[in-house]
Amino acid sequence: MSSIPAKKIELFCGTGGVGKTTLSASRALYLASQDKKVLLITIDPARRLKEILNLQEENSGNIETIPSSFFTGFADDKEFSFDALLMSPAKTLARMGERHDTTQGFDNPIIKILTRPHGGMNEILAIIEVQQQLQENIYDCIILDTPPGKHFIDFLQGTEKIRQFFDKSFIDIFKFLGKPVKQEQTSRGFLSLLIKSGVKKLLSFLEKVTGKNFVDSFIDAIIALYNNKDSFLTAISFQNQLKEKTFSNWFLVTSVEQQKTGEAEDMQKTASRLMHDDNFMAINKSLSPYLKSWNTDHATPFLKELKTSMLSREAILLEYAKNNFENTIDFPEILDNSPGVHVVELAKRWSQLNDQQ
Amino acid sequence: MKDHTPNYSSQHSIPLNKDIKKLYVVTGKGGVGKTTLSMALTKYLAENERKVLYISFDQPLNEALCQQLNIPFTDLTIHRSAELYIGKKLNSSVVASWVMKTPFFLSLFNMIPGLGHMIYLGHIINKLEKDPNLSIILDSPSSGHALTMFESSFNFKEMFGEGVLVKDIVGMHNFLQKKNALKVLVSCLPTAMAIHEGQELKTSLHKYAIADIQIMVNDAFLKTPHLSEAVLPEFLQKKIDLEKEILNENESSIQFVFPHLLTLEKQIIIQTLSTQMGALI
Numbered sequence: 001m002s003s004i005p006a007k008k009i010e011l012f013c014g015t016g017g018v019g020k021t022t023l024s025a026s027r028a029l030y031l032a033s034q035d036k037k038v039l040l041i042t043i044d045p046a047r048r049l050k051e052i053l054n055l056q057e058e059n060s061g062n063i064e065t066i067p068s069s070f071f072t073g074f075a076d077d078k079e080f081s082f083d084a085l086l087m088s089p090a091k092t093l094a095r096m097g098e099r100h101d102t103t104q105g106f107d108n109p110i111i112k113i114l115t116r117p118h119g120g121m122n123e124i125l126a127i128i129e130v131q132q133q134l135q136e137n138i139y140d141c142i143i144l145d146t147p148p149g150k151h152f153i154d155f156l157q158g159t160e161k162i163r164q165f166f167d168k169s170f171i172d173i174f175k176f177l178g179k180p181v182k183q184e185q186t187s188r189g190f191l192s193l194l195i196k197s198g199v200k201k202l203l204s205f206l207e208k209v210t211g212k213n214f215v216d217s218f219i220d221a222i223i224a225l226y227n228n229k230d231s232f233l234t235a236i237s238f239q240n241q242l243k244e245k246t247f248s249n250w251f252l253v254t255s256v257e258q259q260k261t262g263e264a265e266d267m268q269k270t271a272s273r274l275m276h277d278d279n280f281m282a283i284n285k286s287l288s289p290y291l292k293s294w295n296t297d298h299a300t301p302f303l304k305e306l307k308t309s310m311l312s313r314e315a316i317l318l319e320y321a322k323n324n325f326e327n328t329i330d331f332p333e334i335l336d337n338s339p340g341v342h343v344v345e346l347a348k349r350w351s352q353l354n355d356q357q
Numbered sequence: 358m359k360d361h362t363p364n365y366s367s368q369h370s371i372p373l374n375k376d377i378k379k380l381y382v383v384t385g386k387g388g389v390g391k392t393t394l395s396m397a398l399t400k401y402l403a404e405n406e407r408k409v410l411y412i413s414f415d416q417p418l419n420e421a422l423c424q425q426l427n428i429p430f431t432d433l434t435i436h437r438s439a440e441l442y443i444g445k446k447l448n449s450s451v452v453a454s455w456v457m458k459t460p461f462f463l464s465l466f467n468m469i470p471g472l473g474h475m476i477y478l479g480h481i482i483n484k485l486e487k488d489p490n491l492s493i494i495l496d497s498p499s500s501g502h503a504l505t506m507f508e509s510s511f512n513f514k515e516m517f518g519e520g521v522l523v524k525d526i527v528g529m530h531n532f533l534q535k536k537n538a539l540k541v542l543v544s545c546l547p548t549a550m551a552i553h554e555g556q557e558l559k560t561s562l563h564k565y566a567i568a569d570i571q572i573m574v575n576d577a578f579l580k581t582p583h584l585s586e587a588v589l590p591e592f593l594q595k596k597i598d599l600e601k602e603i604l605n606e607n608e609s610s611i612q613f614v615f616p617h618l619l620t621l622e623k624q625i626i627i628q629t630l631s632t633q634m635g636a637l638i
Contacts, residue, residue, distance in 0.1 A: 015388045016386045016388050016389075016499045017386040017388040017389055017546055017551060018388060022550075044501060045501030045502065045504070045505070047501070048550050048554065051550055051553060052550075109515075109516065110516050113512045113515055113516050114469060114471070114512070116508075116512065118501065118504045118505045118508045118561075119471060119505070119508070119509075119512060120469060120470040120471030120472075120474070120505045120509060121468075121469070123470075124468060147501070147502075148386070148388075148499050149415065149416075149498075149499065150415060150416075151498075151499075151502060154470065161464065161467045161468055162468075164460065164463070164464040164467070165464040165465070165467075165468050201456075201459075202456065202459065202461060202462055205446075205447065205456070208520075208521075209446060209517075209520050209521040209522045210517040210518065210519070210520040210521075210522055210523070211517055211518030211519035211520050211523070212518075212519075213518055214516060214517050214518055214520075217516070255388070263416070266417075287592070290590070290592035290593075294590045294592070299588075300587060302583050302587060303587055303588075303589075305619065306584070306587075306619060309619040309620070309621070312621065313621065316621070333592075333596075335592060335595045335596060335599060336599070337548070337549050337599050337602060337603060338549075339549070339550060
């Protein structure tokens with residue numbers, strides 16, 4: 001096991017409930033203690049980060065600074081901090097508007113509703129947020145706590161969705177419909193594009209089945225998004241960078257209690273097209289250290305069976321990790337109910353992993 | 358899309374003398390055994406001669422496991438649901454299939470996942486309305502995304518304003534708010550954060566007039582058979598003590614606790630848990 005150097009992007013993914021959020025917070029604490037300027041972003045709409053860092057829901061979308069004094073028991077002799085952000089689709093969009101002076105278009109009922117916290121736009125706008133942060137270049141490391149399971153794949157495929165959406169044919173269609181758009185573009189073969197895209201037919205269908213205001217708002221919403229096309233499209237470069245080993249660390253987090261190797265395998269397979277192969281399998285909540293020191297020589301058959309069962313869970317997961325991942329790191333189960341204690345103990349483990357080399 | 362309904366010999370079954378719900382939505386953090394619990398519940402109801410179907414929303418359907426366990430299931434995808442719905446609205450499945458393939462609609466559909474979620478839920482409700490004897494167990498996405506599924510219908514109602522689609526959405530809501538229509542089962546691991554997430558989901562769902570929500574804890578060592586009688590090593594005792602502490606602190610909001618089972622065989626776990634599912638009806 002080589003040490004784990006900090007990268008610009010540190011991505012934590014995995015099935016739910018494995019401790020992604022806690023582990024990413026511990027990574028943030030550890031890297032901040034190494035004098036890195038760190039931003040921790042949680043994309044998961046479940047928002048457990050709120051609970052760990054005592055953040056307020058009303059403050060989501062705003063970057064908050066967490067001083068090291070918030071935690072006790074890790075690098076207490078030093079003073080440092082890291083920043084944390086609960087993803088808010090609406091705030092991300094507003095910031096984008098401010099940067100490009102296109103805020104006005106976002107004052108649209110459809111956009112407002114869809115960018116509510118559970119409106120479903122979290123994953124796509126998270127990509128925009130990360131890209132904006134990368135461009136501003138304030139942070140040495142951006143740690144991403146991603147949504148569970150297949151929603152992580154949604155996040156990864158976000159740029160592809162954005163690219164499709166901004167297919168250049170759309171702008172022509174809206175010009176045809178008599179709506180003003182900011183960027184002027186002319187095109188050849190316009191009529192064939194119009195027919196192929198199906199926009200006109202779709203809109204006439206929508207007019208039949210929804211209220212009269214909806215189609216107008218809908219067109220305005222699309223134009224507002226289109227006027228920010230460039231910001232959306234630059235996010236694609238973020239995806240390309242994710243393939244570079246020097247740019248990102250990938251941690252696929254799993255835990256022994258779940259036995260979800262099948263799901264992890266699916267995720268890895270889908271993600272492998274988008275990520276580099278120097279990735280980490282992080283086995284969280286490992287009971288191995290405890291089990292190894294448990295002597296069952298004189299125990300009842302039941303306890304012997306229990307130990308065997310628990311050890312085989314650990315072994316299956318380890319075997320899977322070794323066969324499928326370049327690197328495997330493990331984090332022992334922390335027997336405490338306080339999230340703060342978990343973060344501190346896991347941060348110590350990161351430090352230990354780094355010192356091993 | 359065909360429903361797979363195995364035949365049960367009624368010989369051993371105990372008739373379930375209780376009204377069951379039309380739709381059970383099983384959610385909670387990922388990896389808490391949503392699939393296991395959903396399948397166990399379906400199995401329990403099927404064995405009690407109820408007409409039920411298991412549907413997997415978030416994960417690819419494990420058809421082999423359903424068949425091994427005699428679990429009636431149906432395969433439903435978001436894309437297919439959308440195509441069927443549009444076909445119905447346009448009175449033409451050919452046009453619907455064309456709409457679904459147009460780059461504009463497809464990209465829009467992909468950009469706004471809530472739309473697909475809503476149509477999918479609508480499709481399930483439609484299936485239930487057509488068959489008064491049918492119940493469906495929906496192995497649903499994890500809590501944040503389950504909320505998106507319910508919230509989307511309200512969001513789209515607000516956006517569309519009026520028209521046929523709004524009528525359909527109102528129809529969905531009316532169905533869900535009927536007595537005995539919907540129960541949301543939130544599964545949590547015995548940790549503070551998981552249970553708090555479950556409680557938060559409950560509060561959020563209340564806002565949408567979804568009242569029948571039950572929080573259950575899964576994979577608890579303190580319920581593992583024979584474990585409490587044994588002299589345990591310190592770490593296991595500590596683990597159980599921590600579970601107790603969490604369960605005590607949240608006692609009023611937890612309706613049921615399922616055990617951690619020693620076996621790794623999914624089939625045996627589902628089989629074992631299915632005998633305890635009466636508590637969730």
